[in-house]
Amino acid sequence: MKVQLADLKDKALVLTAEEPVADYPDLVSMVDAADCLFLAPLRISFTVAREYDHIRAAGRVETTVRLNCSRCLAEYDAEIDSSFTVFYTKASGSPLDEEVELAEEDLISKSYSGEEIDFAPEVSEQVIMEIPFKPLCKEDCLGLCNKCGVNLNDTACDCDRSAGGFKFGALKGIKIEK
Ligand SMILES: [Zn+2]
Ligand SMILES: [Zn+2]
Structure with missing residues (x-):
């Protein structure tokens, strides 16, 4: 999902889309590595607004994955639902600017250049973070x-x-x- 900066005027822009996992190479490699299967496309929404010297994007991504329990090896399905906020500041060419310290740790800071912002890397990253390294079908799985x-x-x-x-x-x- 992308936003054209020319479309971003005074009002916040709300974007929603359903995108196939095949469009996200990092997620395709998780499937190839047998870490999980995606049972649904990615349902994505972003509210994008200009704010002071940056662009704030509040995103949400939802999908369903099939995982293998690391204890009993059974397959189970899990819902992924991740909300996150990204601050995009215009890249100035100086690497120092990319390391903006933010007080709230659930905010992500990125830089952009050019006339559009592509949210795909953030969407991939959020989904990957939601997939447990050691999946458990239930917390007290007996194995x-x-x-x-x-x-x-x-x-x-x-x-x-x-x-x-x-x-x-x-x-x-x-x-x-x-
Ligand atoms: Zn289990
Ligand atoms: Zn036994």
């Missing part, structure tokens, strides 16, 4: 039995897992130096 391999969320088994791979007793002797 797989390390003996017989059943999914402990669905099935109980009679395995004695207390003598499994982890020997918690061995940790008792460790003192943490401070």
Whole structure:
């Protein structure tokens, strides 16, 4: 999604679109790496306004992804819904200007040049940040039995897992130096 700066007058501009994931190379590479599948296009909206010496863009991106639980390996679907604000300041050619310190940490500062701003890099980045590094189908997912391999969320088994791979007793002797 792009905004032409010529269209940006005194009033805020509201842009909405549904865009295919195929238009976002960074998201396509997540699919190629089998990190997730996208079940829906990206639903994107931006409210863009000129403000003092910068352009403020309040964005929202929503989609649905299919992930694999890192504990029980089951597939599950998750909604992605991310809201964010980007301040675009005109690039002056001096690299110092790109590092604008902002008090509120959920604000993103970027620079632009030319006659349009392309929001695609921000949209990709926000979606990627919403996809967990270690996905869990639910917070208290029980995972797989390390003996017989059943999914402990669905099935109980009679395995004695207390003598499994982890020997918690061995940790008792460790003192943490401070
Ligand atoms: Zn799970
Ligand atoms: Zn078992």
